[in-house]
Amino acid sequence: MEYLPEDGVLPGITEGEIVVIRSARRKKNISAYRQGGRIVISIPARMSKADEREMVPQMIAKIRAMEDSKIPSEEKMVERVGELLAELAPEITERPASVAWRSMRERWGSCTSLDRTIRISDRLKGAPDFVLDSVLFHEAIHLRHFDHGEEFYAVLSRFPQSERATAYLDGYEDAERALAAPEILKKVLHSQP
Ligand SMILES: [Zn+2]
Structure with a gap:
């Protein structure tokens, strides 16, 4: 496998990072x-x-369409926050x-x-429901408890799968670091407008 850094970015694509190998x-x-x-x-x-200029955008569109069909809308997430609070922290109104x-x-x-x-974070767009729930619940608690104090954690601990969710998120970050692009490619990617 070889990287051709000058191919790493397609003009006109600014959303996320596209790497062509x-x-x-x-x-x-x-x-x-x-x-x-x-x-x-x-x-x-x-x-x-x-061919690259023709095919690559098609592949990107395909992946995005597939992902979009599974991603909870912002309205759905507002609803979900309401459900989580009602169920796990009814005192937070x-x-x-x-x-x-x-x-x-x-x-x-x-x-x-x-x-x-x-x-x-849009990195959670493909995450399992319980992982997204754990982050939604965490942020929802901040509506009442602003910092990560004792009260905050007392409420947070009611989330049933928080250990599993934390493991998933830590694993994701580890993988991101391990798979980080080579320095030269990074330079090109970050020069995007
Ligand atoms: Zn927080």
Whole structure:
């Protein structure tokens, strides 16, 4: 497998990171998959530039369409926060004004209690329900308890699968680090507008 950094970014694509790998072993097929926040597309080493420019956006569109059909909408997440609070923390009567997907690499979620807005990292778009629930619940508690104090953790501990969820999130971050692009490729990727 060889990386051709100048092929790492397609013009006009700014959402997420797209990595194109030219594989000498690959003769015909294209494969595309999600790797952390990236979409990785593996194409035959000999594919022409023209074919690459045509095929790669198609693969990206295909992956996004497949993912979109499974992603909870922002309205659904507002509803879900309400359900989680009603079930696990009925004493918290605050409800979020909005729950929005955001591109966040450093955090899984954030909550601004002042205007009751919650943001969830788009890295969770493919996560199992209990993992998304755990992050939603965490941020929802911040509507009442602003910092990570004793009261906050007392409520958080009511989430039934928090150990499993934490293991998933830690594993995800480890994988992201392990699969980080080589320095030279990173430089190219980060020069995106
Ligand atoms: Zn927090």
